[in-house]
Amino acid sequence: MAEGAEKEDVPVFENIDVNTKPFHLRSFRNLWLEALKPRLYSFSNTDPAREEVELMQEMGISPETLEELKTICSTDALRSHPEEEAPDPDVVPPEPKLATLKLRKKRQDYKKTLLRESIGRHDIYANEMEMLALGRKPEDPTDFVQEGEMILTFNVLYPVLFERFKYVRAYQTLLVLGSQKLSELRDGICCVSDLQVFGEFSSTPDMVPQFISKDHYKSAFFFFEGTFYNDMRFPECRDISTTTREWAKKNDFPEFKSTKMEDTTFYDLRLKVGYPYLYCHQGDCEHVVILTDIRLAHRDDCLDAKLYPLLTHKHRVATRKCCACHLYISRWITTNDPHAPSEPCLYCDQCFRSLHYDEQGNKLGDFNAFAYVDPGAFN
Amino acid sequence: MEHYKASLQTDCEQILGSFQASNSVRFEEFSKIWKQTDFSSIFHGISQIGEKRIFTRLALTVASPYLFPPYTFQIRVGGLYLLYGLYNSQSVTPKEKIRLALKDWSDLIKFQQDAVNAQHYDVVYILKKLLSDKALYFTAMPDPLSFNAKRKQKEGGNLNEMFVDRPSRPQELISTDMLEELANVHEHYEKLKQAVSAQAEKPELNLVKQNMVPKLHSAVVSYYSWQQNHTEFESQDAESDRGAGEGTTSQEESSRRAKLLESIKARSYGQAVEASRSRRHRQVEVTSAATNSEPAAGSSRYTSKAPSLKERTELRFLNQGDQNEGLQGVTRIWRLSAVEKEKIEEGKRPRFNWSSEREGDEA
Numbered sequence: 001m002a003e004g005a006e007k008e009d010v011p012v013f014e015n016i017d018v019n020t021k022p023f024h025l026r027s028f029r030n031l032w033l034e035a036l037k038p039r040l041y042s043f044s045n046t047d048p049a050r051e052e053v054e055l056m057q058e059m060g061i062s063p064e065t066l067e068e069l070k071t072i073c074s075t076d077a078l079r080s081h082p083e084e085e086a087p088d089p090d091v092v093p094p095e096p097k098l099a100t101l102k103l104r105k106k107r108q109d110y111k112k113t114l115l116r117e118s119i120g121r122h123d124i125y126a127n128e129m130e131m132l133a134l135g136r137k138p139e140d141p142t143d144f145v146q147e148g149e150m151i152l153t154f155n156v157l158y159p160v161l162f163e164r165f166k167y168v169r170a171y172q173t174l175l176v177l178g179s180q181k182l183s184e185l186r187d188g189i190c191c192v193s194d195l196q197v198f199g200e201f202s203s204t205p206d207m208v209p210q211f212i213s214k215d216h217y218k219s220a221f222f223f224f225e226g227t228f229y230n231d232m233r234f235p236e237c238r239d240i241s242t243t244t245r246e247w248a249k250k251n252d253f254p255e256f257k258s259t260k261m262e263d264t265t266f267y268d269l270r271l272k273v274g275y276p277y278l279y280c281h282q283g284d285c286e287h288v289v290i291l292t293d294i295r296l297a298h299r300d301d302c303l304d305a306k307l308y309p310l311l312t313h314k315h316r317v318a319t320r321k322c323c324a325c326h327l328y329i330s331r332w333i334t335t336n337d338p339h340a341p342s343e344p345c346l347y348c349d350q351c352f353r354s355l356h357y358d359e360q361g362n363k364l365g366d367f368n369a370f371a372y373v374d375p376g377a378f379n
Numbered sequence: 380m381e382h383y384k385a386s387l388q389t390d391c392e393q394i395l396g397s398f399q400a401s402n403s404v405r406f407e408e409f410s411k412i413w414k415q416t417d418f419s420s421i422f423h424g425i426s427q428i429g430e431k432r433i434f435t436r437l438a439l440t441v442a443s444p445y446l447f448p449p450y451t452f453q454i455r456v457g458g459l460y461l462l463y464g465l466y467n468s469q470s471v472t473p474k475e476k477i478r479l480a481l482k483d484w485s486d487l488i489k490f491q492q493d494a495v496n497a498q499h500y501d502v503v504y505i506l507k508k509l510l511s512d513k514a515l516y517f518t519a520m521p522d523p524l525s526f527n528a529k530r531k532q533k534e535g536g537n538l539n540e541m542f543v544d545r546p547s548r549p550q551e552l553i554s555t556d557m558l559e560e561l562a563n564v565h566e567h568y569e570k571l572k573q574a575v576s577a578q579a580e581k582p583e584l585n586l587v588k589q590n591m592v593p594k595l596h597s598a599v600v601s602y603y604s605w606q607q608n609h610t611e612f613e614s615q616d617a618e619s620d621r622g623a624g625e626g627t628t629s630q631e632e633s634s635r636r637a638k639l640l641e642s643i644k645a646r647s648y649g650q651a652v653e654a655s656r657s658r659r660h661r662q663v664e665v666t667s668a669a670t671n672s673e674p675a676a677g678s679s680r681y682t683s684k685a686p687s688l689k690e691r692t693e694l695r696f697l698n699q700g701d702q703n704e705g706l707q708g709v710t711r712i713w714r715l716s717a718v719e720k721e722k723i724e725e726g727k728r729p730r731f732n733w734s735s736e737r738e739g740d741e742a
């Protein structure tokens with residue numbers, strides 16, 4: 001710990017309360033593992049008898065003193081009411097003394113005055129998702145997360161798809177293991193643009209192909225601390241960072257490096273916590289990626305390594321309904337459309353066809369039509 | 380949910396304040412205060428599980444900093460008990476964990492060692508219990524960071540001055556570097572004076588005392604030893620009330636004091652006046668020196684009654700009469716006591732306006 005080379009891997013703030021200085025994730029993990037006795041991060045229970053013997057030795061106290069200590073420090077000592085008279089935990093106690101309870105009471109009284117109680121569905125849903133995997137154990141013991149493994153939390157922000165939804169900073173949260181490859185995180189990120197169908201189909205609405213973009217445009221990269229990590233797993237992948245790197249070279253920027261994401265684990269990286277990095281796929285779909293947390297795995301975590309990257313939060317996007325019937329989820333987006341109330345305009349399949357084609361299926365008027373995948377469709 | 384942050388802080392500081400007033404580090408004392416205020420009920424009245432979890436997380440986040448410097452040993456003990464109480468009275472399963480950052484680990488180990496040395500059995504027992512109960516996450520940073528720069532800027536900087544060791548303040552300000560700098564400035568000033576008046580000494584130019592720097596230095600050293608004596612005296616007083624097995628023994632106390640005096644002497648300005656480094660780096664060095672000079676935890680648990688250097692200095696100025704009137708204003712710049720601005724800000728803010736903000740809040 002005292003060695004200078006390693007000291008820089010103890011995370012500290014670069015900007016107070018915003019982000020840390022960069023540190024090497026593997027060294028950071030090693031520092032924790034050196035500092036802690038393995039049983040402190042073990043997934044199995046600690047042996048209380050052994051702990052007690054150690055405590056007595058360390059403090060030089062007798063078994064009697066220990067018993068006394070246990071009684072004094074028991075959590076029963078914190079109970080204000082006898083167990084059988086415990087108050088209802090779902091109710092704010094009458095005449096609360098604590099500032100927090102006064103505030104909660106005030107808030108509840110205020111809520112009662114509202115006609116309709118608005119429930120934070122976002123929160124509930126987010127929480128359900130998070131809870132789903134807690135404490136999960138794998139069926140196959142070889143799939144167990146290793147003791148001393150690091151769990152990283154990434155927030156992946158959605159790109160600004162529509163100018164008017166700019167103010168919504170929607171994101172998904174994914175947990176990955178430090179030993180996982182960057183490509184595994186890439187596969188865990190779901191983005192609507194991976195499901196888009198490219199091409200204009202106004203003349204042949206029945207010919208919309210079944211493939212989705214992910215199959216066709218496989219190139220992608222992460223950009224962390226001056227290095228592009230490219231997805232080169234498939235023969236059709238290209239290093240799409242080349243253009244940027246060459247431009248940077250020509251314009252006297254410090255040289256960027258480039259390597260393969262499938263050959264890199266998170267432990268290999270030097271990263272800042274809380275700092276915005278970049279994930280780019282589909283050529284121009286750019287996501288801000290933030291490592292918000294990194295910590296040792298805990299026995300209450302999902303311990304099935306196969307379930308990582310684990311999606312723990314996903315912003316629920318309101319589905320956008322058809323502009324004509326306001327009932328069904330949109331499947332088509334049109335531009336330059338004389339029938340449309342807006343530019344561009346969204347339609348469900350039925351309204352789109354009945355408005356834009358005659359009974360024989362002939363296209364009426366001049367317009368462009370593209371297949372549309374609603375981001376809210378995957379809630 | 381973030382709206383509860385301020386009220387949680389109020390509640391934490393309330394219970395820690397009462398604990399501080401008890402002049403004790405005993406868990407028995409703490410649990411008595413906890414029960415009186417029915418602190419466990421802080422979790423009551425939330426019906427939604429998701430909300431419960433977010434609130435619990437927030438409560439632990441708000442309480443955690445009290446376990447670490449710059450808070451006094453006694454407050455840190457209170458912080459430990461507070462976390463223990465919150466952790467065990469939360470109502471979600473599995474329990475929310477207390478986050479511990481790698482940079483804070485060594486502080487916690489030192490804290491534990493201090494508690495072992497002073498034979499504070501309950502402190503050690505509870506710390507070990509939390510560790511063996513797996514109540515902690517071993518993390519990179521105290522809180523997750525999501526680049527929410529704007530919101531963060533509003534918070535922070537709300538250190539409760541009552542809970543911080545005051546002794547380090549004069550030393551923080553009158554550091555070796557500061558004295559060195561002052562000596563340089565003084566020297567420069569003297570030279571300028573000589574240049575202005577080529578002739579012999581002019582009495583009307585002797586506005587500043589020649590030996591100002593050594594005097595300032597010795598004032599801080601004597602303040603320090605006075606403070607240590609005071610601390611020792613008070614803690615002995617407290618010891619005799621409560622019997623053995625608690626607090627540092629006076630022998631340890633005096634050896635610690637000797638060490639402190641030694642360290643402050645070792646850093647005295649006389650040793651290095653030659654190097655005139657650039658001013659820009661001064662600020663940084665002063666702060667780091669101040670951290671080092673922080674007295675060992677546990678040595679100064681009972682110092683709240685000591686008048687600040689500012690008060691004492693002002694008193695002296697007043698005694699010297701009106702010839703120094705101008706200097707009183709100057710002294711204030713050094714801020715030798717609590718930052719006044721914060722006290723004003725602590726007042727009540729309008730609280731109720733969430734309904735409109737709420738939707739976007741946790742999204």
Ligand SMILES: [Zn+2]
Nearest residue numbers: 191193285286
């Ligand atoms: Zn995308």
Ligand SMILES: [Zn+2]
Nearest residue numbers: 322325348351
């Ligand atoms: Zn429709």
